[in-house]
Amino acid sequence: MGQIRLQMPNVLLIPPAIICFLEGAREPLRQIFTVSGDPLPLEIAFLGSLLVGRSLWSKRLPVPVVVSGYVLTAVSVGMDRGVIADNFGWAAVVLAGFACFGWWRKVERIWKRDE
Numbered sequence: 001m002g003q004i005r006l007q008m009p010n011v012l013l014i015p016p017a018i019i020c021f022l023e024g025a026r027e028p029l030r031q032i033f034t035v036s037g038d039p040l041p042l043e044i045a046f047l048g049s050l051l052v053g054r055s056l057w058s059k060r061l062p063v064p065v066v067v068s069g070y071v072l073t074a075v076s077v078g079m080d081r082g083v084i085a086d087n088f089g090w091a092a093v094v095l096a097g098f099a100c101f102g103w104w105r106k107v108e109r110i111w112k113r114d115e
Contacts, residue, residue, distance in 0.1 A: 020048025
């Protein structure tokens with residue numbers, strides 16, 4: 001018997017992408033590129049483009065990819081708004097989220113090879 005793979009439709013990544021683009025558009029570009037400007041809104045808009053690219057790339061996505069897209073959006077917007085403090089714990093969450101978001105298929109292949 002084969003293994004059951006839970007997958008979700010790719011359109012579920014569109015709402016966090018829209019949130020990222022709106023958050024990135026909230027800050028004027030002239031303030032981002034100054035010395036004292038905050039680059040986080042530009043990074044959040046880049047995350048939105050990654051989310052759109054991932055949703056256009058495949059029809060169905062594994063559950064960890066979709067969940068990590070939502071977690072990355074929530075943590076990034078929370079850090080930009082000042083709700084979440086910038087510390088090492090949240091940086092680890094962001095790195096783990098990007099690992100799940102970007103390399104989940106490779107992680108699955110490694111697990112299957114070990115079996």
